Amino acid sequence: MSAGNSEDKPNLRSIASLAGVSHMTVSRVLNDHPNIRPETREKVLRVVEELNYQRNSAARALATRRSRRIGVIVDRPVEIGPDSTLRAVEHAAREAGYSVSSVAASPDDDGVRPREAVAYLTAHGIDALCVIAPRASSVDVLRELTDGLPTLIVKADDDPNFLTASVDQRLGATLAVQHLMDLGHREIAHVAGPLDWLDARARERGWHAHLKKAGLHIPPAFVGDWSADSGYEFAVAFDELPPFTAIFAANDQMALGILHGFRDRGIRVPEDVSVVGFDDLSVSRHFLPTLTTVRQDFHALGTLAVEILVAALEGGGTERRSRIAPELIVRESTAGPRTM
Amino acid sequence: MSAGNSEDKPNLRSIASLAGVSHMTVSRVLNDHPNIRPETREKVLRVVEELNYQRNSAARALATRRSRRIGVIVDRPVEIGPDSTLRAVEHAAREAGYSVSSVAASPDDDGVRPREAVAYLTAHGIDALCVIAPRASSVDVLRELTDGLPTLIVKADDDPNFLTASVDQRLGATLAVQHLMDLGHREIAHVAGPLDWLDARARERGWHAHLKKAGLHIPPAFVGDWSADSGYEFAVAFDELPPFTAIFAANDQMALGILHGFRDRGIRVPEDVSVVGFDDLSVSRHFLPTLTTVRQDFHALGTLAVEILVAALEGGGTERRSRIAPELIVRESTAGPRTM
DNA sequence: CGACGTGACGTTACCGGGAACATAGCGCGC
DNA sequence: GCGCGCTATGTTCCCGGTAACGTCACGTCG
Numbered sequence A, B: 001m002s003a004g005n006s007e008d009k010p011n012l013r014s015i016a017s018l019a020g021v022s023h024m025t026v027s028r029v030l031n032d033h034p035n036i037r038p039e040t041r042e043k044v045l046r047v048v049e050e051l052n053y054q055r056n057s058a059a060r061a062l063a064t065r066r067s068r069r070i071g072v073i074v075d076r077p078v079e080i081g082p083d084s085t086l087r088a089v090e091h092a093a094r095e096a097g098y099s100v101s102s103v104a105a106s107p108d109d110d111g112v113r114p115r116e117a118v119a120y121l122t123a124h125g126i127d128a129l130c131v132i133a134p135r136a137s138s139v140d141v142l143r144e145l146t147d148g149l150p151t152l153i154v155k156a157d158d159d160p161n162f163l164t165a166s167v168d169q170r171l172g173a174t175l176a177v178q179h180l181m182d183l184g185h186r187e188i189a190h191v192a193g194p195l196d197w198l199d200a201r202a203r204e205r206g207w208h209a210h211l212k213k214a215g216l217h218i219p220p221a222f223v224g225d226w227s228a229d230s231g232y233e234f235a236v237a238f239d240e241l242p243p244f245t246a247i248f249a250a251n252d253q254m255a256l257g258i259l260h261g262f263r264d265r266g267i268r269v270p271e272d273v274s275v276v277g278f279d280d281l282s283v284s285r286h287f288l289p290t291l292t293t294v295r296q297d298f299h300a301l302g303t304l305a306v307e308i309l310v311a312a313l314e315g316g317g318t319e320r321r322s323r324i325a326p327e328l329i330v331r332e333s334t335a336g337p338r339t340m
Numbered sequence C: 001c002g003a004c005g006t007g008a009c010g011t012t013a014c015c016g017g018g019a020a021c022a023t024a025g026c027g028c029g030c
Numbered sequence D: 001g002c003g004c005g006c007t008a009t010g011t012t013c014c015c016g017g018t019a020a021c022g023t024c025a026c027g028t029c030g
Helices: A012-019 A023-030 A038-051 A057-064 A081-095 A114-123 A136-145 A169-182 A198-213 A228-236 A252-265 A298-315 B012-019 B023-030 B038-051 B057-064 B081-095 B114-123 B136-145 B169-182 B198-213 B228-236 B252-265 B298-315
Strands: A069-074 A099-104 A128-132 A151-154 A163-167 A188-192 A246-249 A274-276 A293-295 A322-324 A327-329 B069-074 B099-104 B128-132 B151-154 B163-167 B188-192 B246-249 B274-276 B293-295 B322-324 B327-329
Touching: A012 A023, A012 A038, A023 A038, A057 B057, A081 A099, A081 A128, A081 A298, A081 B099, A099 A114, A099 B081, A099 B099, A114 A128, A114 A136, A128 A136, A128 A298, A136 A151, A136 A198, A151 A298, A163 A169, A163 A298, A169 A188, A169 A198, A169 A246, A169 A274, A169 A293, A169 A327, A188 A198, A188 A228, A188 A252, A228 A252, A246 A252, A252 A274, A298 A322, B012 B023, B012 B038, B023 B038, B081 B099, B081 B128, B081 B298, B099 B114, B114 B128, B114 B136, B128 B136, B128 B298, B136 B151, B136 B198, B151 B298, B163 B169, B163 B298, B169 B188, B169 B198, B169 B246, B169 B274, B169 B293, B169 B327, B188 B198, B188 B228, B188 B252, B228 B252, B246 B252, B252 B274, B298 B322
Parallel strands: A069 B099, A069 B128, A099 B069, A128 A151, A128 B069, A151 A163, A163 A322, A188 A246, A246 A274, B128 B151, B151 B163, B163 B322, B188 B246, B246 B274
Antiparallel strands: A293 A327, B293 B327
């Protein structure tokens, strides 16, 4: 903490002079060479620690002729939202002459730890950072980690600290709710994503605000975890829930789980309850019933994000931030309420 | 073609001496600086072309203090097969102290062009290459492009030119077909992926071989394009198809499209026809009916791939290749045939 | 007791580019 | 005819590491 660095980034030589050794000794310590006295090693490591020194991967790659980078080619397009956005970012970055390194959550762990992710990426040398599908807590952490590193976060609210780009989540929620209201629904429930996620929060707020504006009753939102499983759990608990005739689910996967749960409970969609999703995955048009949902143009989003970042890196000037409009796709899972 | 390079990689100086100018002039030409005489530019570019010169990104990054790389953090796990594999590769690479650059097909274009993908990746400096979800034609192209670059291809057949790792696709197909045979089915159709894809081909062969072994009739396979849409198209053409009581689809998405198409045609699953998929996406357990499928452990696959690559890069010795066993997951979409 | 091996460093050169400054030719105005 | 200012190009140094080799103190052995 409080690494009072007013100077340039430390390098081998600066470590060396502070430790009172030659830069080669520092290099050897860092590379675990033999024939270093324990006390020398300690001394060096102490300074390294103090200055929070990180190797320059470019210089290393140049000298060793090894980049420690692995190229990967994936020859099949993808579906899920944040991932399509990542693909679009990679594509646009490539076009702009940049390359991309990414850290993604694996299905095992419970999300990316932003501190480690940033450390990893900066260690490998990046000019800018792009954060997709962030949680509110991550944003707070990022604020202190990305000092001086141009950073774009995919989120809707403007932020003095970051560049931003997003699909307008609240508008999307509004479209979904309005569609249900147009069909005659008055009791519209919401299955939200984890509310620490900015997208989940924005959709929940959009739903809440639009109900309020229409003077409708606002039930508490059920909070899922984005997974189809959590949608299923919600749906099979139907009998214990306050009554509603329509559901706005915060993503298509939870909507799918809801369809499944309702079938297991003998509740028909859309005859008994209407369901709207969010994302428009390519499979959603084949769910049974086919899913009414809010389409996000992930490809446009990723492209926009890179445009903004590159402009910040090169043009220097126009630090724009923009929002992409979502689109309502009406299919079979919504209809007028039964008792109308 | 036939760039007879017997020497080291060309650099600015070697270009310069061949063109009879200083290395700075070459640098300026390459960076589009003004104040270069057209004939000088031409002369330089000709040599650049001849030697097939590529800039050293590490040296560039060192000199300019800019890596031209963008870090990306994606904070949400993904689903679709090749993509989960990519995630696993990134994860394992990170653990091993490597970083990953990837080129993925976007939903727009029709697949990655291997020649360009390799050019891009090598230009940005990679030590090794990993190819996920390859087509047969890509493999041929890669053979000539990856000379000297340790390359792992995710495919089942051993290959003297490459390292390999894979989930045993033929075994997966066998499990699916055997399951249907155990239920009493004798007419088992197959909806394949594009047969230029190695995975699609292996699954088709597994299906074909197992039917043959059992002495069953082998109908021609219907060739889809991996998308749910193509599964739908197949299913709605049911009346014009040769009769069958069960379908083995080469992935879950096509299986979903089939479920949808059958519903639109009034064909019940599994009462009239049984359907088996391949992949076990996290959503497949919520399809209606829930989908019997063959699970691939993409995470294990990606981890294995990196292990093998890193061993090749560092240990030098054990160039292993391994196959991971898939697993049959039985759900609602399969049952005994009607007329039994 | 001097030659020699070895451990623990230090010195120097080099990786392949780019920035900054130096220089040479050349047209031009006076 | 000469200084001036441009254009086109060359020189030098530096980026931040690592490899290769040099050095020095110390211990050992014949």
